[in-house]
Amino acid sequence: MKLxxxxxxxxxxxxAVVQALEQGHEVTAVVRKPENFDVRPGALEVIRGDVLLPATFRQALHGKDAVLSALGVSHKNPTTVYSEGTSSIMEAMQSAGVLRLICLSSAGLDIASDTPLLQRMVIRLVIQRMYKHAYADMARMEAAIRTSSGINWTVIRPPRLTNGPRTKAYRTAIGKPLPGAEGISRADLADYMIRSIADRAAYGQIVEISKTNDKRARTYE
Structure with a gap:
């Protein structure tokens, strides 16, 4: 595929870039500072782009099979990167005739009903307040995605992210809460992003994901 x-x-x-290249896909990486992007193997094109400036990436979307969006911010200030950035991406997708979008959000937007009381309090009183601006913009992003037209989207809501290895053993719940969700490695999250591209069951759905310590759980090969 061309991603x-x-x-x-x-x-x-x-x-996501590294794993897609390893699997033989052609990848275009959109970054603000290409000189600092050190991934170079395989069929990779790196372009300088800013999601808030559609003219910087619009042409690069032509001919692609799918878009993977792993947007993030490193500050706690008010932001529109998620909502305006994703809206710009979707508008460019529609112009280019690209239909498939995999987009990251956060499990922190909602508190699962089975969350223990102490953890619930930490999420509500600490995490949601600390990242309130990011979460508010993610909520706006999800609303814009839901009301989009002509795009086969999947929004993935991961919990706490770690730098652990890719295990290919994780749990997912499509269109419903995932009980007992824990953290997940960025490597496993990227693995699912790529796998979900062809999963029609995930079209138009929010997917929750978590690591698993249960050896009987599904392992993706």
Missing amino acids: IVFGASGGTGRQ
Whole structure:
């Protein structure tokens, strides 16, 4: 496939680029500072782009099979990177005739009903307040994606991210809460992003994901 990755210089985006190349896909990585992007093997094109400036990446979308969006911000200030950036990506996709979008959000937007009381309090009183601006913009992003037209989208909501290895053993729940969700490595999250491209069951759905310590759980090969 011919893939284009936004947020490619972040931890998950970089993993998505590396893994897609390893699987033989052609990849275009959109980054703000190409000189600092050190992934160079395989069929890779690196372009300088800013999701808030559609003219910087619009042409690169032509001929692509799918878009992977791993946008993120490193500050706690008000932001529109998720909402305006993703809206710009979707508009460019529609102009280029690209239909498939895999987009990262966060499990922090909602608190699962089975979350223990202490953890619930930490999420509500600490995490949601600390990242309130990012979460608010992710919520706007998800709303824009849901109301989009002509795009086969999947929004993935991961929990806490780690730098652990790719295990290919993780749990997912499509269109429903995932009980007992824990953290997941960026490598496994990127693995699922790529795998979900062809999964029609995930079209138009929010997917929750988590690592698993259960050897009986599904392992992706």
